[in-house]
Each structure stands twice: as C-alpha cells, then as structure tokens.
Amino acid sequence: MGWGILSYVLGGALVLILLSAGIEDARTREIANWKNAAIALMAPAWWWLQGYGWADMAWQVGIAVGVFALFVGAFHFGWMGGGDVKMIGALALWLPGPTLLFMLLVMSIIGGVLTLIMMFDHWRRKAPGAVETPYGVAIAMASIVALGEPIFNHFA
Numbered sequence: 001m002g003w004g005i006l007s008y009v010l011g012g013a014l015v016l017i018l019l020s021a022g023i024e025d026a027r028t029r030e031i032a033n034w035k036n037a038a039i040a041l042m043a044p045a046w047w048w049l050q051g052y053g054w055a056d057m058a059w060q061v062g063i064a065v066g067v068f069a070l071f072v073g074a075f076h077f078g079w080m081g082g083g084d085v086k087m088i089g090a091l092a093l094w095l096p097g098p099t100l101l102f103m104l105l106v107m108s109i110i111g112g113v114l115t116l117i118m119m120f121d122h123w124r125r126k127a128p129g130a131v132e133t134p135y136g137v138a139i140a141m142a143s144i145v146a147l148g149e150p151i152f153n154h155f156a
Contacts, residue, residue, distance in 0.1 A: 007049045010042055011147065014094070018140040021087060025136025031083030036090045043093035063100065064092035084135045091143050103146035111138035 021035045047057050068089030074080040088107075092100055115133045122131045 004049065006045075010046055010049065014039060014042060014147065015144055018143050021083075022134075022137045022140030025083065025134040025140075029081070029132050029134055031081075031087055031136045033083075033086070036083065036086040039087065039090035040093055043090070046094055060093060060096070063097060064089055067092040067100065067104075080135055084139060087136060087139050091139070095143075095146060099146050103142045106145055107138050107142035110141050111135050114138055 017035050017038055021031045024035075025031050043060075044057075047060065052060070068085065071080060071085040071088050075082055075085045088104075091103070095103055111133065114135075114137060115131070118131050118133045
C-alpha cells in the first residue's frame with residue numbers, strides 16, 4: 001500500500017485534530033470525546049495505508065490497551081484528566097512501539113515544563129486551589145513531533 005495522497009490526508013487530519021484538542025484543552029481544560037474517537041477510528045485506515053498485517057494490527061491494539069490501562073491509573077489518582085488519557089490511548093493506536101515511547105518521553109518533558117510555567121503563574125497571581133495543567137497541549141505537541149518522522153519525512 002505504502003505512501004500516497006491518502007496518507008498525507010489522514011496524517012494532516014490527525015495533526016489538525018491534535019492542534020484543535022490542544023487549543024481546546026488550553027482554553028477549557030477539556031478535550032471533546034469526538035476528537036479522541038476520531039483519532040481512534042482513523043487508526044485502522046492508517047494501518048491499511050501502511051500495509052500492516054493482522055499480527056501488526058494485533059500488536060498495535062495490544063500496546064494501545066496496555067498504555068490506556070496505565071494512564072487510567074494516572075486518572076484514578078487524579079494526575080491526569082479523562083480526555084488526556086483517552087487521547088493517549090487513541091494515539092497509541094497510531095504509533096509503533098519505539099515512536100510511542102519517544103512521544104511519551106517528549107510529552108513528559110513538555111508537560112513538566114508546562115506544569116512549572118502554570119505553577120509559577122498560579123503562584124504569581126496568588127490564585128486559590130490546585131494548579132490545573134492543560135496536559136492535552138503537551139500530548140498534542142509531542143504527538144506532532146513524533147508523527148513528523150513517519151508522515152512527513154519518508155522521502156529521506
């Protein structure tokens with residue numbers, strides 16, 4: 001199957017949804033369920049375009065289930081919001097293991113920096129209550145960085 005215009009369209013749609021989700025999370029601290037559903041539902045088309053076999057698809061789903069379960073634990077302890085967890089699970093359907101690990105590493109770095117900025121702003125304004133970091137911003141940014149290699153750099 002390989003690369004074609006549909007790969008660019010699908011990759012571009014994913015990037016637009018990620019940008020939209022990051023902006024929405026920054027503004028409202030929520031990510032719409034339809035965005036996470038769209039990310040997850042587009043993954044099988046991506047697999048087909050990439051020439052995945054049944055075994056590849058099974059591994060991808062297994063990895064995604066495991067990652068989702070891990071981050072459900074983070075949600076349980078109040079460390080992440082539900083929309084963030086769903087977005088990570090949906091993105092795990094797209095990213096092969098090494099790329100997913102890279103995305104999670106970049107996400108944690110961006111999320112940590114973003115949290116420090118939010119904490120400083122919270123302290124500066126002397127705002128009451130806990131700091132709410134829009135982690136969807138970090139997830140979207142890290143995913144776009146991670147997706148850059150397989151989607152846009154295949155000519156190298």
